[in-house]
Amino acid sequence: MELSTSDLPANFCQACAVRNRAICGDLDSNELDLLNSIGRRRRLEQGEQLLWEGDEAVLVANVIDGVLKLSTQLADGKEQILGLVYPSDFLGRPFGDTTPYGVEALTDANVCVFRRADFDRFARDHPRLEHKLLERTLSELDRTRRWMLLLSRMNAEQKMATFLLEMSERLAPDGCLNAVNAASVFALPLSRQQIGDVLGLTIETVSRQFTKLKSEGLIGLPSRREVTILERSALENRAV
Amino acid sequence: MELSTSDLPANFCQACAVRNRAICGDLDSNELDLLNSIGRRRRLEQGEQLLWEGDEAVLVANVIDGVLKLSTQLADGKEQILGLVYPSDFLGRPFGDTTPYGVEALTDANVCVFRRADFDRFARDHPRLEHKLLERTLSELDRTRRWMLLLSRMNAEQKMATFLLEMSERLAPDGCLNAVNAASVFALPLSRQQIGDVLGLTIETVSRQFTKLKSEGLIGLPSRREVTILERSALENRAV
């Protein structure tokens, strides 16, 4: 059965860069064809918004490459970033009415989007996918709870050190999540303001911490949007 | 087929107080009998520990009544409470190796526990249950992300007001989650220290905020472990 949409090759999913790490990893090739038929690739420019907070939840997606942010507006107009989404991560709110956060691309990105109704139906019909989604959601919950620690108990220096270390791991070229091959030089996908929004700090505090870590020789800042980790273990000590 | 364990009546699940709200709500009576056969009730005393952080994840459970806390130890010995668990909530980490947090009863509690391996197998065989669990996990993730806002962006007064309002809703007698029938008088299941651990504040700050809200007439404190909400809308304003 040939189910691919007109603008996609039939083996689109098979060739997908995040195939093995994303939630579709456990599907067989029939299921993959079917999933292929309800999804499509979408390219996002840096700064482009994919979902708006409070809107009807119309889309879900897999991230293929790029970094996106999940964020919400506070009463006083400040923004809080609820999380960052990296390649192979799942994004959106299946089985719900509204999107509880806005989604915006921090870098140019490619995502594999599904109309939510299609995705929900597919998931209900394919327990293996739903199981993968459950495992991923459970992991995401664990990760989010750990992030709570950072927000509530760490001081500015600890937050920044933790943030930089996590970035260097998540941005490692092969997506492998460990410190061994973490990037020592990487391009920051966030502005100072956005880093503040992630860490619950003001832009001034973020800037002061950058300056401090740089002057102490733990990091280098070749340019505003580039970071070099010079003393990883010292940085790990700061992250406590 | 009679599958109930020796120490449980056959219709144990059917009579469960949280039957409709918990993840088992969608099961038919055959499935329920089977679930019944792998689970058992367990009564916990206040302060009793059900799971230890970092241990092999051996148990999962549904909360029938009582309040439990999920918490983790920080490097400096402080505790951070990652979340509170109320009746009908699911608890534990299915499909994972280790329990990412400790679980302790804040009040006397009754839970319905399953050996994790049994539960995992049952879930994989019963997509309806797994679907319920997925929906619940997604909701819990949303809730946790909103809590991040509280931790990172609210001041002590806002945190306390938010905390008290949430408590009064979650402790409403019928488990109905809305402000209309929220409890105006309730017993606090947490010490000042534990409240601090939930909100990311010191015990002194918690105490000062209690004193302040009381002296301003928004709440009453008949005893250390009881709270009366006197001016709900004013309290809501403080929560921003």
Added chain:
DNA sequence: CGTACATTTGAAAATGGTCAATCACAGTGG
């Protein structure tokens, strides 16, 4: 009735936020 523990209160110190000024740099147009 006394002891242990939780809570409250007070004063000092530290941390991060706010406000304001300056700096750096990319893009634009003369």
Added chain:
DNA sequence: CCACTGTGATTGACCATTTTCAAATGTACG
């Protein structure tokens, strides 16, 4: 090619809030 401009980033001075440290006060329970 270079000054100009706008945006984002940095820096400084001051201030508000919360933490820390210390002491006093309750309260429960043997």
